[in-house]
Amino acid sequence: MYIKQASTAAVVFAGLAMPAISEERAISFPNTADGGVLLTADLHTHTVFSDGAVWPSIRVEEAHRDGLDALAITEHLEHQPKAADIPNPDRNRSYDVAVESLVGAGYNGLLIIRGAEVSRNMPPGHVNAVFLEDANALLVKDYMDAFEAAKEQGAFIFWNHPNWIPQAPDGVARITEMHKDLISKGLLHGIEVANGTLDGHSEHALQIALDYNLTVLGTSDIHGLVDWTHNAGHGGHRPMTIVLAEERSEEALKKALFEGKTVAWNYDDLLGREDNVSKLVEACLSLEPSTFGVKTSVLRVDVRNDCPVSFILKNTSEETFQNASDVVRVERNSTIPLQVRMGDEREQVSLVFDVLNTQIGGRKSLSLSLTAPISAEKK
Ligand SMILES: [Zn+2]
Ligand SMILES: [Zn+2]
Known part of the structure; x- marks a missing residue:
């Protein structure tokens, strides 16, 4: 397997040259x-x-x-x-x-x-x-x-x-x-x-x-x-x-x-606790909507994960996806594209997910709402 090398040079530890640590x-x-x-x-x-x-x-x-x-x-x-x-x-x-x-x-x-x-x-x-x-x-x-x-x-x-x-x-x-x-x-x-x-x-x-x-x-x-x-x-x-x-x-x-x-x-x-898990997951996940294409109400929205934790999300929003089922996985430190059926909404995208890899009580996972404005400009 290819492992990307950190830019730092080898560190000296206990008199031995140690390889740099992978990013x-x-x-x-x-x-x-x-x-x-x-x-x-x-x-x-x-x-x-x-x-x-x-x-x-x-x-x-x-x-x-x-x-x-x-x-x-x-x-x-x-x-x-x-x-x-x-x-x-x-x-x-x-x-x-x-x-x-x-x-x-x-x-x-x-x-x-x-x-x-x-x-x-x-x-x-x-x-x-x-x-x-x-x-x-x-x-x-x-x-x-x-x-x-x-x-x-x-x-x-x-x-x-x-x-x-x-x-x-x-x-x-x-x-x-x-x-x-x-x-x-x-x-x-x-x-x-x-x-x-x-x-x-x-x-x-x-x-x-x-x-x-x-x-x-x-x-x-x-x-x-x-x-x-x-x-x-x-x-x-x-x-x-x-x-x-x-x-x-x-x-x-x-x-x-x-x-x-x-x-x-x-x-x-x-x-x-729900408040702590919520704060952590909100720091990890965000939505990055694209702009609407011509003659379609389906919008590309990237779900971005800035954490070293992979997330399993179950969509509980009214909107469903053109390219995925309601259960999606966002790998650690990565982004996945969703094609969201937006209906009449043109101003902002709001998605609600059950974050299935969280536990905030006996058998209870966190419900997370993510919102982002949709730019009117064409890219
Ligand atoms: Zn012990
Ligand atoms: Zn012990």
């Missing part, structure tokens, strides 16, 4: 209509410092290649299967090594976040705390003390893989009284609706997020290599969280997470 791989989203930015974050990853298979510098290199804005290193605090080979008395060490490799490689665009995974039986199950100051403080006997220590450090805390089969044999995420208690005490702020290690997608977790005002998250929970697991660089991508932030900074990222301004992205699925 297709690095993920990039446009700004939102209100001037905000869409930040990409993977807030759940492992390395050899717990049960992962790679050194932290590989996590940094993967995230750089994927064009991520933020990466959290979140080792299991209690689960250290490699302790005989890699003793890890300081639970901050993998984060420190990741930051050292980031600085050494000179990658400016990537934010690395200190995190940890508190790994307990259900309930409460596994929980990530990110934006920590000291992960060691969470390595305590009582789980409540771990949550309190995370809160004292101002951490953002979320429930991991609530539909993990060993903890939810029927695959259904269910909230417990313990979780409700944690939420009421301000000790639980988010929930994973997509997890790459499980290959898990949970509409039940999404409903819990909506019912209890938790932030929606998608994460890779990667233990091996992103390239092998998610085919990154060849059309695939890791599950991640798209954060609707005011600007590109750590403070804005953290604020948006606490405010629930996120969409989880898994394969081509976008899951989240």
